[in-house]
Amino acid sequence: MSKRSRRVVTYRCRGLVKGRATGEALVSSRPISFLGGVDPSSGVIVERGHDLEGLSIAGKVLIIPHGKGSTVGSYVLYSLAKRGLAPSAIVTVKVDLMTLTGCVISGITLLDGVPREALADIKCRSRVEVDGFKGLLKVHLG
Amino acid sequence: MGEACRRAMELLLAIADAYGYGKLIKIRSAHISGISYKNIGDSGLEFIRDLAESGGFVRVKATMNPCGFDLDKPWLFDVDEEFYKKQMEIVRLLKLMGVEETLTCTPYYAGNNPREGDHIAWAESSAVIYSNSVLGAYTDREGGPSALAAALTGRAALTPAHTDEGRMPEVKVKVHYKPRDYADWGLLGYVVGMREPRLIPLLEGVKAGSRDELKYLSAGFGASSSAPMFWLKRGEGCEGGVIEVDVSEVKSVREKWSLTRRPTVVFIGCPHCSLKELRSIAEELKEKRVRRDVKLLISTSRSVYERAVKEGVEEVIRRSGGLLVKDTCLIVSPMRLSKSDVILTDSAKTAHYAQTMTRAMIALGGRRRCLREAVES
Numbered sequence: 001m002s003k004r005s006r007r008v009v010t011y012r013c014r015g016l017v018k019g020r021a022t023g024e025a026l027v028s029s030r031p032i033s034f035l036g037g038v039d040p041s042s043g044v045i046v047e048r049g050h051d052l053e054g055l056s057i058a059g060k061v062l063i064i065p066h067g068k069g070s071t072v073g074s075y076v077l078y079s080l081a082k083r084g085l086a087p088s089a090i091v092t093v094k095v096d097l098m099t100l101t102g103c104v105i106s107g108i109t110l111l112d113g114v115p116r117e118a119l120a121d122i123k124c125r126s127r128v129e130v131d132g133f134k135g136l137l138k139v140h141l142g
Numbered sequence: 143m144g145e146a147c148r149r150a151m152e153l154l155l156a157i158a159d160a161y162g163y164g165k166l167i168k169i170r171s172a173h174i175s176g177i178s179y180k181n182i183g184d185s186g187l188e189f190i191r192d193l194a195e196s197g198g199f200v201r202v203k204a205t206m207n208p209c210g211f212d213l214d215k216p217w218l219f220d221v222d223e224e225f226y227k228k229q230m231e232i233v234r235l236l237k238l239m240g241v242e243e244t245l246t247c248t249p250y251y252a253g254n255n256p257r258e259g260d261h262i263a264w265a266e267s268s269a270v271i272y273s274n275s276v277l278g279a280y281t282d283r284e285g286g287p288s289a290l291a292a293a294l295t296g297r298a299a300l301t302p303a304h305t306d307e308g309r310m311p312e313v314k315v316k317v318h319y320k321p322r323d324y325a326d327w328g329l330l331g332y333v334v335g336m337r338e339p340r341l342i343p344l345l346e347g348v349k350a351g352s353r354d355e356l357k358y359l360s361a362g363f364g365a366s367s368s369a370p371m372f373w374l375k376r377g378e379g380c381e382g383g384v385i386e387v388d389v390s391e392v393k394s395v396r397e398k399w400s401l402t403r404r405p406t407v408v409f410i411g412c413p414h415c416s417l418k419e420l421r422s423i424a425e426e427l428k429e430k431r432v433r434r435d436v437k438l439l440i441s442t443s444r445s446v447y448e449r450a451v452k453e454g455v456e457e458v459i460r461r462s463g464g465l466l467v468k469d470t471c472l473i474v475s476p477m478r479l480s481k482s483d484v485i486l487t488d489s490a491k492t493a494h495y496a497q498t499m500t501r502a503m504i505a506l507g508g509r510r511r512c513l514r515e516a517v518e519s
Binding site for chain 2: 082097100105
């Protein structure tokens with residue numbers, strides 16, 4: 001469902017938590033556990049062996065298949081948000097209850113329904129725009 | 143509407159949009175998980191504090207899951223000062239919002255007893271499965287935050303688990319296995335959940351057990367499945383496929399959790415013991431002595447504990463050297479368990495979680511075996 005217009009690719013998704021965000025994409029084809037997988041005091045991914053290990057989710061647009069693990073992960077997102085360390089938006093293929101809850105209570109813009117292939121196509125660090133009202137993910141290429 | 147209620151409503155509506163029919167439904171009760179400081183940490187405490195400080199108060203009967211220690215015997219659980227203070231703060235804040243200090247995973251033994259057809263919003267998988275499958279109530283598998291939000295609003299997201307169509311059995315499971323004790327019941331639920339972890343099963347060939355047996359079946363099933371319930375009987379049958387579960391599957395899980403060394407901890411009470419269970423444990427422990435090198439931990443709810451004290455059951459267990467505790471369990475307490483520990487339990491759910499949350503060796507045995515291993519011969 002991507003529409004190519006010059007150097008922007010747009011994905012039509014479902015907006016689950018309203019809001020707008022712009023930032024650098026942090027993309028993984030592996031799910032993330034916020035409880036235990038992300039350091040709540042810094043926002044750095046600490047899950048051993050994860051392809052994003054060592055990178056911070058703070059201020060990024062996190063694009064992942066879904067969250068995993070305990071619903072307590074919602075509270076980790078909440079803590080991060082209170083310290084200004086939360087992602088500016090999260091985009092998932094299929095949302096899970098933990099990520100949904102975490103984004104709602106923390107006011108993090110959330111989309112789901114991005115096609116799985118997009119996880120391979122979108123490069124880390126590319127500039128993306130997220131519109132939680134319209135459910136749009138725009139990726140700037142190059 | 144106060145600030146806390148508004149935030150709670152926002153969460154429930156988002157869940158209803160994502161997973162349900164975009165609507166909320168009135169509920170009769172809520173049961174809230176994520177109480178132990180060990181589980182929710184500072185982040186969870188912060189969230190609960192913010193809700194309490196913004197004026198949150200329950201609209202329906204609401205009960206609490208277990209916390210990190212028995213509030214009257216914190217020293218049994220390796221609790222340090224920080225843990226103690228923060229745990230007490232979590233409980234205090236929830237009480238301030240009107241949540242009853244039940245501290246149990248069996249709220250149905252503690253006055254939160256839904257009737258058939260009631261819509262409720264419960265977290266704690268074993269209690270969810272039990273209330274849907276045994277009591278005939280309607281609840282989804284809520285998380286800690288959504289159950290709290292439900293308590294503060296008296297509403298839950300209307301999801302398939304709240305509708306008759308959404309609760310239809312999706313797979314028929316022919317069971318060629320006769321559970322003999324509580325451990326077997328838990329194991330059966332666990333094995334069924336492992337086979338088809340997303341589907342609602344209709345169990346065929348299982349004779350409806352006692353309430354306590356079904357409690358263990360529910361807990362085992364909830365530990366391996368993400369479905370909200372199972373069926374034991376259903377006239378119209380099931381449209382989905384058919385799978386078979388026989389003794390060999392149960393045996394292979396049991397072998398993984400077999401006892402090869404002397405246990406250092408024997409744990410009974412996941413889910414929390416009923417009074418009936420405590421009576422029979424006391425019967426077994428009468429005039430016996432728990433070994434010095436074994437910690438026999440039996441956990442229950444405070445409401446059952448009080449009755450056990452009145453009946454003298456608690457005294458019998460105490461005199462034997464067994465530790466009858468309330469408000470907590472092995473998994474949610476910060477009790478230090480090392481690689482050299484061997485935990486023997488009769489709960490498949492505890493075995494399942496203990497194997498990932500501790501480095502101890504895990505063994506599953508029947509209740510009699512558990513008690514026999516714990517006492518001097």
